[in-house]
Amino acid sequence: METRKHVEVCFTPGEYEYFKSEYEIVVVIDVLRATTAICAAFANGIQSIIPVSTLEEAIEYKSKGYLVGAERKGQIVEGFDFGNSPFSYMKEELKGQDVVLTTTNGTKALHVAREAETVVVGSFINLDALCKWLEKQDKNILCLCSGWQDKFNLEDTICAGAICEYLIATGNFISDEDSSIAAKYLYISAKDNYFGYLKSSSHRRRLKNLNLNEDIKYCLTPNQTDVIPVLRNGKLVKI
Amino acid sequence: METRKHVEVCFTPGEYEYFKSEYEIVVVIDVLRATTAICAAFANGIQSIIPVSTLEEAIEYKSKGYLVGAERKGQIVEGFDFGNSPFSYMKEELKGQDVVLTTTNGTKALHVAREAETVVVGSFINLDALCKWLEKQDKNILCLCSGWQDKFNLEDTICAGAICEYLIATGNFISDEDSSIAAKYLYISAKDNYFGYLKSSSHRRRLKNLNLNEDIKYCLTPNQTDVIPVLRNGKLVKI
Numbered sequence: 001m002e003t004r005k006h007v008e009v010c011f012t013p014g015e016y017e018y019f020k021s022e023y024e025i026v027v028v029i030d031v032l033r034a035t036t037a038i039c040a041a042f043a044n045g046i047q048s049i050i051p052v053s054t055l056e057e058a059i060e061y062k063s064k065g066y067l068v069g070a071e072r073k074g075q076i077v078e079g080f081d082f083g084n085s086p087f088s089y090m091k092e093e094l095k096g097q098d099v100v101l102t103t104t105n106g107t108k109a110l111h112v113a114r115e116a117e118t119v120v121v122g123s124f125i126n127l128d129a130l131c132k133w134l135e136k137q138d139k140n141i142l143c144l145c146s147g148w149q150d151k152f153n154l155e156d157t158i159c160a161g162a163i164c165e166y167l168i169a170t171g172n173f174i175s176d177e178d179s180s181i182a183a184k185y186l187y188i189s190a191k192d193n194y195f196g197y198l199k200s201s202s203h204r205r206r207l208k209n210l211n212l213n214e215d216i217k218y219c220l221t222p223n224q225t226d227v228i229p230v231l232r233n234g235k236l237v238k239i
Numbered sequence: 240m241e242t243r244k245h246v247e248v249c250f251t252p253g254e255y256e257y258f259k260s261e262y263e264i265v266v267v268i269d270v271l272r273a274t275t276a277i278c279a280a281f282a283n284g285i286q287s288i289i290p291v292s293t294l295e296e297a298i299e300y301k302s303k304g305y306l307v308g309a310e311r312k313g314q315i316v317e318g319f320d321f322g323n324s325p326f327s328y329m330k331e332e333l334k335g336q337d338v339v340l341t342t343t344n345g346t347k348a349l350h351v352a353r354e355a356e357t358v359v360v361g362s363f364i365n366l367d368a369l370c371k372w373l374e375k376q377d378k379n380i381l382c383l384c385s386g387w388q389d390k391f392n393l394e395d396t397i398c399a400g401a402i403c404e405y406l407i408a409t410g411n412f413i414s415d416e417d418s419s420i421a422a423k424y425l426y427i428s429a430k431d432n433y434f435g436y437l438k439s440s441s442h443r444r445r446l447k448n449l450n451l452n453e454d455i456k457y458c459l460t461p462n463q464t465d466v467i468p469v470l471r472n473g474k475l476v477k478i
Contacts (some may be wrong), residue, residue, distance in 0.1 A: 011250070011391060018390055151257055152250060154417040178393040178441050185428055202417050235461055 006140045007173045009160040009183040012147035013105075025134065026116040027163065029123065030146035031155040031201050033084045034106025036123040036219040041089035041099065042238050043125075043225035049236040050100045051107040061100040068100040074210050078232065083213050086125075098235075105146035110231065113144055115199070119231035120239070124159055124194070124219065129226040131166040133239070139232075140197075141167070143183070154201040155220070161187025191230045194220040213219035240369075245379045248399040248413045248422040251386035252344075252351045262381035264373065265404040266361040266402065269385035270394040271442050272323045273345025275362040280328035280338065281477050282364075282464035283388040288475040289339045300339040307339040313449050324454050325364075337474075344385035344392075349470065352383055358470035359478065363433070363458065365400055368465040370405040372478070380406070382422075393425070393440040394459070397433065400426025407446040433459040 008017045029035055038049055052058050055070060055077060062068040062080070068076040069089075076083035084103045090170065101107060113119050122130050122143065134141055143163050145156035161183035167173040168184075175181060180215045190197035198204050207216055218224075249258045267467060268274055277288055291297055292311060294316060301307040301319070308321045308328075315322035323342045325448055340346060352358050361369050361382065382402050384395035400422035406412035407423075429436035434456065437443050446455055455462075467478040 014253070015251075017388065018388070130249075149257070151254065151416065152418040152421065154421055157421065163409070176441060178387070179388065179391040180424055181439055181441075182391065182393055182396065182421070185425060189424055189428060200417060200420055202420075 004172055004174045004239065007143070007164050007167045007175055007180065008177045009143045009145065009157065009164060009180040011145050011157060011179055012150055013109045013144065014150045016070070016112045016144060019142055020116070022140060024139040025137060025141045026105070026113040026118040026119050027130070027134070027141060027143045028109045028113055028119060028146065029143060029156045029159050030103070031123055031159050032207060032219050033086060033215055034101070034103040034119045034146065036080060036125055037084045037086045037089055037144040038101070038121050038229050038236060039123050039225055039227055040086035040127045041094070042227040044090045045095035046089060046099055046230045047096050049229070050234065051110045051236060052100060052102045053111045054109055055102060058100060058102040061107045064098045067094070067097055067131050069102070071103045073104060074206055074212070085212070086218050087215065106147060109144050109146040114234070121229040121236065122163065124222045125160060125224040126227055127159070128223045130228055132162055133165070133228055135167060135170050148203055151165030152172060153203060155198055155203060157183045158187045158190045161185070162191070197224065210227060243411055244377060244404050245415045246382070246406045246414055247380070247416045248382045248403060248419040249397065250384050250391045250396060250418055251389055253347045253389045255351045255383060257383055259355070261379060263356040263378040264376060264380045265350045265355040265358050266369070266373070266380060266382045267345070267352055267358060267385065268346030268382060268395045268398050269342070269348060270362055271446060271458050272325060273340070273342040273385065274360045274383065275364055276323045276325045276328055277340070277360050277468050277475060278362050278365045278464055278466055279325035281466040281468050282332040284411050285338055286335050287337045289337065289470070289473065290349045290475060291339060291341045292346055292350045293346045294341060297339060297341040305339045306333070306336055308341070310342045313445055313451070319330070324451070326454065334398050336403045348383050348385040353413060353470065353473070354428070360460050360468035360475065361398060361402065363461045364463040365466055366398070366401060367412055367462045369467055370402055372467055372476065374406060374411070382408060387442055392442060394437055394442060396422045397426045400424070401430070410449065425468060459460045
């Protein structure tokens with residue numbers, strides 16, 4: 001009898017419906033930049049993050065006095081406190097605060113996965129800590145890439161491939177889906193130079209045009225924090 | 240002004256809606272086995288193939304006296320003349336005939352792409368001839384992978400990556416989408432040994448369990464024919 005658990009990769013929130021029933025843990029990944037920013041926020045001592053899908057919900061929270069981040073197409077939405085640059089979550093005044101966040105892709109992925117038994121947040125900056133925690137759970141794991149407007153995205157896939165590679169190397173996990181196999185292959189060819197490998201990626205070009213090269217460098221630098229954000233009752237908190 | 244045309248990759252028929260308006264030529268790819276079988280059929284002198292999406296349509300054609308192939312989940316559907324093994328299209332009695340075909344994934348992809356200006360059929364077995372023809376068209380090209388039941392599939396993606404690699408090398412085409420970049424990377428790491436590279440792919444395992452290793456070898460052997468099937472008024476014919 002096969003006792004190993006599965007670790008698989010879903011490339012976009014739109015395809016989640018073909019995967020969802022079989023996995024106890026979903027790792028939501030939006031490397032550039034939502035899930036990186038969320039990890040950075042917890043590393044900086046933020047108390048909780050409420051992810052919301054729509055600007056309408058974000059506006060409602062803002063009217064109640066919450067600090068609200070809102071990003072669409074790489075830019076801060078007018079009238080909001082910040083977007084999804086990791087650096088904007090490193091401010092002293094945010095420590096201990098509850099923050100609301102809506103982004104183009106990442107919060108959408110969190111939303112589609114919300115019914116899973118456990119939803120955690122993954123990125124390169126908490127990769128090692130996350131992999132070690134996942135290894136201990138003995139559950140089936142789905143890495144859910146946020147993609148870009150329902151299309152496949154390279155940096156999220158490579159991060160998911162890194163998680164697969166780590167867990168399979170423990171001997172306690174297997175991957176069956178072609179998406180997982182491809183993610184692992186892409187990770188292996190990217191791992192020595194994420195920055196160079198992703199040079200031609202559409203999202204990197206998009207952010208570079210917005211002068212966000214510092215953000216990109218931060219987002220592609222592995223293992224800067226041990227925090228693992230988890231979704232509890234619609235709110236992200238430290239595990 | 241950018242005068243180069245685009246060559247991009249869409250991983251599944253389900254994602255076609257995010258791509259469709261921008262491409263004059265769609266190349267439908269279902270390496271294991273529908274589009275390979277279609278190319279093999281034309282190489283063997285079949286007159287035309289009518290691709291249909293549902294078994295109901297296939298049954299209707301059969302009742303009208305057509306030769307009808309029907310495959311679901313890798314096997315011939317009971318009551319039909321053949322499935323989608325390329326070898327079943329190499330029989331003497333099929334020469335000059337009109338044939339109807341329905342398969343799990345490939346005919347679905349042909350169906351979603353049917354409104355495009357030009358729809359052609361791609362596979363490893365007609366790869367070189369197809370690439371040379373595409374190069375001459377000076378049109379935007381989308382490689383539409385058939386996938387497996389709406390999920391990503393490795394062998395179709397690698398074939399699409401081969402087409403991108405060829406066309407980009409001409410200097411007259413570019414790829415922008417991350418899916419295209421990933422397909423190219425996967426092709427490059429697979430190209431020296433498709434058979435070994437795809438050993439772990441889900442579809443290869445599926446067909447191997449059905450004792451279809453000879454089919455797989457045939458489907459992964461490039462450049463066995465120069466035929467390019469094209470969709471005209473709902474019917475596939477030689478270009």
